[in-house]
Amino acid sequence: MPLTVQDIAETFPSLSLLTGEDSRARALSFGSQAPNEAIGIARPKTTEELAALIKHCNVHDQPIVTGGGMTNMVAATVAQPNELIVSTELMNQIEEISPEDRTVTVQAGVPLQTVHDAAADHGLAMEADLGARGTATIGGMISTNAGGNRVVRYGMMREQVLGLEVVLADGTVMTSLNRVLKNNAGYDLKHMFIGSEGTLGIVTRAVLRLREEPPHITTLFLAVPSYDAVCKLLRHFDSGSGGTLSTFEVMWEDFYKLMTTPPAESAPALDQGYPFYILIELSGKDSERTEGLALELIETATEQGLIVDGLIAKNEAERQKIWNIRDDIPQLLQLWPMKAFDISVPLSHMERYIEKMQADLDKELPDNRTVIFGHLGDSNLHVIVGAGTDDKAALHRIEEIVYGPLPGVHGTVSAEHGIGTEKKEFLKLSRTPTEIAMMKQLKGMLDPNNILNRGRVLSA
């Protein structure tokens, strides 16, 4: 029988527990309007305190939602009325940083920006980065295998994790705080937990890989005449930049127009009306070398007709201006009511996929306003469909149109945001029945009472 907050408070008198209005007032997911109906928010300060709480909940069949920065985009942390939120926000210490080993050991509730800052103090970087860096926590980023803007060079959050501590559903603490790049001593169990969205265990601590911070970043913004040119430029810059390419972001024409037309916060950096705009960053040794290389690559690409206009950011302020065009979320909300997607499609299929998707949307929802941008270096597209209606059936039809063709083009319904509760219906489009059966088998093995993030990712 599920617990009450009174039960929990009595069993764990020193546990920090938010109840009533203190709990209800907390936002539960990025952009979520849903009220927080959880019975309360427990905030353990240590792994041991968290483990004891989970063990107690498991015995009493009390479902738990784990919360980090609450910035996920798939309603994973929107609590049901009988659920207890377990927040890692008070487990927020950087425990150790070793410049010699280039590792940092952190508690799960540390925000990403805090890790960036601590690493920078030693000339190092933790090379996972995303817009919500001020609020997203390391624990949340690990449990969701977060992506972001530098994946083309450094991989996803998974690739930054060397070691992990996880609390299992029965309260067992599995401490595996490996610190070395290579460890083939038996199964590498951390990968089961990375990206499983908190359904198999709760991340409490981690050892992250640090790398040398590139001394200089050159930022380019290019207008490009065709999709074919976009693909050629990816290979041109990737092969020609000698290992320095760290970002390759693409904006489709309609996205760029929306983001540079009032009331957008940005004016156009290049003229509107080109088919594609590419934001490229090369992270290298110094400005002379890196910019010299960039100019050379631009010149050869322009000769081949791959670039029709472009600029190089001359300083950090100009760099921020370009990124602001991409990151102006309030302007994107102009399209509300909308559906936002986070799909991957192999480059060889992407152009035809988008043409068909747009045609189907136009046929069935003539008032749709669709804009596309994405981490093209990773085959990852963000598709935002302004529906022109808040009719539920119409919004669901948009999902079917966007997701439906993905199996035929080796695409996926989620590149980086995960499944949460919002995409559960569509998981079967990206995973086979055998895979889903094995996911359920794993879930059953590690959480037989189904107390951890129940109903997220998988149906019961």
Add this chain to the structure above:
Amino acid sequence: MPLTVQDIAETFPSLSLLTGEDSRARALSFGSQAPNEAIGIARPKTTEELAALIKHCNVHDQPIVTGGGMTNMVAATVAQPNELIVSTELMNQIEEISPEDRTVTVQAGVPLQTVHDAAADHGLAMEADLGARGTATIGGMISTNAGGNRVVRYGMMREQVLGLEVVLADGTVMTSLNRVLKNNAGYDLKHMFIGSEGTLGIVTRAVLRLREEPPHITTLFLAVPSYDAVCKLLRHFDSGSGGTLSTFEVMWEDFYKLMTTPPAESAPALDQGYPFYILIELSGKDSERTEGLALELIETATEQGLIVDGLIAKNEAERQKIWNIRDDIPQLLQLWPMKAFDISVPLSHMERYIEKMQADLDKELPDNRTVIFGHLGDSNLHVIVGAGTDDKAALHRIEEIVYGPLPGVHGTVSAEHGIGTEKKEFLKLSRTPTEIAMMKQLKGMLDPNNILNRGRVLSA
């Protein structure tokens, strides 16, 4: 009851099956003198044929050893008398290569070198590489999460795998041939199988990530006065090379002396007698830029006293000469009877760890001759201890001396070779009882009859 080869031949009349002397004559593991006592070698040509065979074996409790190139170093593929070897050697086709998507889809039995060659035809590279490239198969490299010479820049085999097809112990085929860099649709199950040494399933196909082949490689060979200088040079070259550092290999003095003294195949490239020798490669855009950068980094390092002698390979022949010093395996065998280790130790502990290990060896085995080299950019050491005796107790004592202190310095008993049968006794030094229990739980879930690589990695 286990099967006979007659049973198998009758049930699967079209299966390629080696028996008798054809089977016995096959070597079973790198450097192994053990006779092949398997009942035979089955060589399926397709996933379906392999799956049907495994299903049949599972029903009849017939233990299976999966063989790829048979180049593992931990006696994993040395068969017991009642075991059937299932070799993927006839599943050796590259099924598809897409330069646009930068992926290659291969069958498990394809040798590494074949993938390198196919990728190079398109100006691309599959960036896992190791000495046994002519024989090691992709399936074997995935099941063991192979390491090699470029991990510091590109990661291990795991990081090259986008999609996987696996045959489970009950003959179920799990096809998950993902082709995109980012796919967060549910649990990423492939990671359970990568590095589990064939104990959880048999890899039959894979999609691998290809990258742009760096147009130019600059190879440096440097003599270095101290361990402190080695560590400083790693950061100096990693931060100063703007993303181009692809190899950072270190040879200790005694190793270098052994490998450049007759009957070694190499003469000294630099004088003997320096404490450390470093082999560095920068893979960049062109020779002018990459060598220019290298010279600049050498100059600043020399000014700081970090380098006492050095050379740059002027052409591929000179590059090969340097690598040959490192790769002269027959010369290493001069130390026979010996024990070879493949450990990782964080850089901050490495020097003191080695001093203590050497002192303990000298105290207990005065005739030992110990040489050390390794992928220092990955904290991975290869320690070769010439025992001066083939006494079993003495050889075991060497293992205890090398492995014993590892838990105290956050080291691991296997960086890249895996556990196989040879290191099972020492797995507990690198993994906690909770981790080992979970490994067994996973094994029990996926292979309840324990037919796949029985007794490898884990004890029953």
